[in-house]
Amino acid sequence: MSQSQKVTVIGAGLAGSEAAWQIASQGVPVTLYEMRPVTKTPAHHTNQFAELVCSNSLRANGLSNAVGVLKEEMRRLDSLILSSADQHAVPAGGALAVDRDGFSGEVTRRLHEHPLVEVRNEEVTEIPADGIVVIATGPLTAPGLSSQIQELLGEEYFYFYDAAAPIVEKDSIDMNKVYLASRYDKGEAAYLNCPMTEEEFGIFHEALTTAEKAEVKDFEKEVYFEGCMPIEVMASRGKQTVLFGPMKPVGLVNPHTGKLPHAVIQLRQDNAAGTLYNLVGFQTHLKWGEQKRVFSLIPGLENAEFVRFGVMHRNTFINSPRLLKPTYQLNNRDTLFFAGQMTGVEGYVESAASGLIAGINAARLARGLEPLVLPEHTTLGSMAHYITTADFKHFQPMNANFGLFPPLEKKIRSKKEKNEMIANRALESIEQFKREHLQ
Numbered sequence: 001m002s003q004s005q006k007v008t009v010i011g012a013g014l015a016g017s018e019a020a021w022q023i024a025s026q027g028v029p030v031t032l033y034e035m036r037p038v039t040k041t042p043a044h045h046t047n048q049f050a051e052l053v054c055s056n057s058l059r060a061n062g063l064s065n066a067v068g069v070l071k072e073e074m075r076r077l078d079s080l081i082l083s084s085a086d087q088h089a090v091p092a093g094g095a096l097a098v099d100r101d102g103f104s105g106e107v108t109r110r111l112h113e114h115p116l117v118e119v120r121n122e123e124v125t126e127i128p129a130d131g132i133v134v135i136a137t138g139p140l141t142a143p144g145l146s147s148q149i150q151e152l153l154g155e156e157y158f159y160f161y162d163a164a165a166p167i168v169e170k171d172s173i174d175m176n177k178v179y180l181a182s183r184y185d186k187g188e189a190a191y192l193n194c195p196m197t198e199e200e201f202g203i204f205h206e207a208l209t210t211a212e213k214a215e216v217k218d219f220e221k222e223v224y225f226e227g228c229m230p231i232e233v234m235a236s237r238g239k240q241t242v243l244f245g246p247m248k249p250v251g252l253v254n255p256h257t258g259k260l261p262h263a264v265i266q267l268r269q270d271n272a273a274g275t276l277y278n279l280v281g282f283q284t285h286l287k288w289g290e291q292k293r294v295f296s297l298i299p300g301l302e303n304a305e306f307v308r309f310g311v312m313h314r315n316t317f318i319n320s321p322r323l324l325k326p327t328y329q330l331n332n333r334d335t336l337f338f339a340g341q342m343t344g345v346e347g348y349v350e351s352a353a354s355g356l357i358a359g360i361n362a363a364r365l366a367r368g369l370e371p372l373v374l375p376e377h378t379t380l381g382s383m384a385h386y387i388t389t390a391d392f393k394h395f396q397p398m399n400a401n402f403g404l405f406p407p408l409e410k411k412i413r414s415k416k417e418k419n420e421m422i423a424n425r426a427l428e429s430i431e432q433f434k435r436e437h438l439q
Helices: 014-025 066-076 080-087 100-113 143-153 198-210 231-236 239-243 288-295 348-366 379-389 415-437
Strands: 007-010 030-033 057-060 095-098 117-120 132-135 158-164 167-169 179-181 191-196 263-269 276-279 306-308 311-318 333-338
Touching: 007 014, 007 348, 014 030, 014 080, 014 100, 014 117, 014 132, 014 348, 057 066, 057 348, 066 080, 066 348, 066 379, 066 415, 080 095, 080 100, 080 348, 095 100, 100 117, 132 348, 143 158, 143 311, 191 198, 198 231, 198 239, 198 263, 198 288, 231 239, 288 306, 333 348, 348 379, 379 415
Parallel strands: 007 030, 007 132, 030 117, 132 333
Antiparallel strands: 057 095, 158 311, 167 276, 167 306, 179 191, 191 263, 263 276
8 A cells, every 4th residue: 555545543532443443444554543541631531442431321222213223324334333332231221331441442452453453552743744544533632633623724613612502303393383584584584483471581581590500520611612601691690681692582573473572582494404493592501301391491392302402511623514525524635534523423423423434435545436425314424414514604513313314205293103214214225325335
């Protein structure tokens, strides 16, 4: 293999480990860099690859949940992360939870033992100028490499924290209670508006300001959220603060009553297909259960299906809609791939999944083959499509969910039946993809 075709993976977390495995599995030598134990991070406690720094759960295992479908797709594409997780699973009801030391030890051992994987325990401070590179350094990317990435991509496309509002499925919104409008009827009516009476606002404000907040990890406490205050903190400063902020009703006359509501929560379309909407300005530190309870008080959202809850935490991610192809390649540098949470996928399994695609494509590039875009009907493909086509002005990380898939050809009323059909279509699609491209 020529010097220009060598493959380097930086970071041996879930994404980097999976990427390195996929590259080596296609017969391509790969150098895997992991800075631990030479350089520590405040979140990691071991020197193992694919360390699970938070929960030991990889979430739902069945096909009634999108992340369960994602796991099955990855199993069918010979995922190292999934086979190691299955091997070290512990009882967890319908979820896939693992013995965390056994799991990360398995991933570490298998990569060290693979004849085509060279492991180097060194910190990488510069992006290699030659060869094919996969950057999978995660939310705690070291400052040296961080500044290099920032310089390469442009400061405005590189972020240091998540400040994401909750996202709901459009199908679960009560459309009889909301209305489509833009403030003062300017431009296209792009927002769904949830109007509140003074009484409804009072009840909501009380629930919001007394709800239980999530614990903030030590290494996140220093983060300063510039112009991005949690909605509950804003509300605690007084009712007028939110009424003059994200809940201001000015210019949003309710066509059902012909009057201006006391308060309005605006929902903004979140994906190109128009199946997902986010709560504008509602970034929050509330616990997830509390978010569901409190935000279900909003008119129209009483039975809303939340595909992502709001988060505010330390992260390092790029503006993928502006920068990446669905192959996980950088738009203006085909030999540079990004994978993991850096790309704006959220969650253990999603991170590994992005590494799987980046790894397959990095190996194909090294072999002189065209990189592959996975079908949108698969979870793998729908996530790659979302992070590369979402609204770049408001881009925030996303996890796997059924709202990312293209709609079924016929409308199904039963949510259970609809999700079952989406799951079956995804698995048929991944099998066809495997037959056509990876045999």
